[in-house]
Amino acid sequence: MNILFAGDIVGKPGRRAIESLYAGIKEQHSIDLFIANGENAAGGSGITADIVWRLHSFGVDVITMGDHVWREKNILEVIDEDFRLVRPANFPPGTPGRGSTVVDVPGRGKVGVINVLGRTLMLRLPLDCPFRAAERELEQIRNETKVIIVDVHAEATSEKLAFGRFLEGRVSAVIGTHTHVQTADEVVLEGGTAYITDCGMTGPFRSILGREIEPVLKSFVTRMPAYFRVAKEDVRLTGVILEIDETTGKARRIERIQVRQEEQAKGVAENRKS
Numbered sequence: 001m002n003i004l005f006a007g008d009i010v011g012k013p014g015r016r017a018i019e020s021l022y023a024g025i026k027e028q029h030s031i032d033l034f035i036a037n038g039e040n041a042a043g044g045s046g047i048t049a050d051i052v053w054r055l056h057s058f059g060v061d062v063i064t065m066g067d068h069v070w071r072e073k074n075i076l077e078v079i080d081e082d083f084r085l086v087r088p089a090n091f092p093p094g095t096p097g098r099g100s101t102v103v104d105v106p107g108r109g110k111v112g113v114i115n116v117l118g119r120t121l122m123l124r125l126p127l128d129c130p131f132r133a134a135e136r137e138l139e140q141i142r143n144e145t146k147v148i149i150v151d152v153h154a155e156a157t158s159e160k161l162a163f164g165r166f167l168e169g170r171v172s173a174v175i176g177t178h179t180h181v182q183t184a185d186e187v188v189l190e191g192g193t194a195y196i197t198d199c200g201m202t203g204p205f206r207s208i209l210g211r212e213i214e215p216v217l218k219s220f221v222t223r224m225p226a227y228f229r230v231a232k233e234d235v236r237l238t239g240v241i242l243e244i245d246e247t248t249g250k251a252r253r254i255e256r257i258q259v260r261q262e263e264q265a266k267g268v269a270e271n272r273k274s
Contacts, residue, residue: 001108001147001246002029004257005175006036006239007182008066010203010210011044011230015051017202017237019058021259026059029241029257033105034059035113036202036239037151037177039066044210044230046071049078052085062086062103064115066153066178067125069097088117088153090133092126100137102144109246111149112141114171116163118154118178130154131166138170146172146249149242153178157197164195172244172251175199180209182238182256192250200238200258207231235261 004025009015018036025031038055041047046068052075055063065087069075079085079097089099100114114137116130134150141148148171152163160176167174169191176183182200189195201210208216211228219226236258243253 001032001105001111001244003033003035003111003149003173003242003244004029004031004239005149005151005173005199005242006034006060006202006237007198007200008037008039008177008180008202008210009041009055010180010201011040011042013230013232013235014201014203014210015041015054015058017235017261018055018060020261021237022059025237025257025259031241032108033061033103033111035062035064035149035151036060037066037153038063039068039153040203040210042072044228047075048072049074052078052082056084062101062113064113064151064153064177066115066117067122086113086115086151088115088127088130088133089137090116090128090130092128099133100141102141109147110145111147112145114138114141114148114150116150116152118152118156118159120154120156120159122155131163134163134167138167147244147246148172148249150174152176155179160197164189164193168193172249173242173254175240182258184256186240186254186256188251188254192248194240194242194244194251194254196240196254196256199240199256202237202239204231204233204235206233237261
């Protein structure tokens with residue numbers, strides 16, 4: 001089974017990258033399932049009900065979220081009813097939505113997806129323990145499938161690495177999101193779990209984490225507040241491709257991928273293999 005996991009979708013440029021690039025990637029890499037982190041898909045922060053449905057129409061099978069999940073209030077219109085939309089599992093009991101889901105992949109079987117939110121450097125949020133939350137979701141899912149993908153949306157590298165080791169041998173992949181910078185540490189751990197600290201960003205790369213450069217620089221230099229608009233140039237789809245043995249749930253391969261929108265038109269893609 002081949003699974004594409006795309007890093008944080010940033011604003012309209014990121015959404016358009018999904019729309020224009022996924023079909024070619026799917027054909028080139030024989031993708032069976034497409035998972036993407038969509039917590040920055042609406043103007044760079046949050047996601048709306050309409051954008052959820054649009055991303056599904058572009059081919060995104062499962063959308064994971066993060067610390068901006070509640071930024072757009074009308075997400076509440078779909079978060080309970082759309083089983084393909086997953087918010088962090090370690091929000092307190094009674095929070096709308098679900099922390100995990102199981103989807104059917106035609107001809108391949110079932111895949112479980114779990115989303116958790118890190119706590120290190122993110123303590124402003126009312127979060128339960130992500131490790132215990134992942135354990136709880138895992139107990140429910142592994143009765144249905146051995147193929148399980150975990151999105152760890154976290155700031156600290158150490159916390160993501162700890163998650164990789166914590167779940168090693170028990171899930172198919174632990175994929176880090178949130179920092180928007182793709183790391184070069186992709187690996188299949190000894191227990192058969194694919195891991196990467198951050199799979200990157202889907203959006204404009206002539207930017208600072210997807211935002212226009214000048215306002216961000218001004219804020220750093222002057223310490224004055226500024227409005228960070230989503231940038232527009234050098235749009236790329238960034239993520240990883242996972243090859244999973246659907247019988248055992250073990251990862252066989254993890255490959256970084258970064259596809260520029262303008263290069264796709266010429267049939268040229270940038271790929272790096274683990």
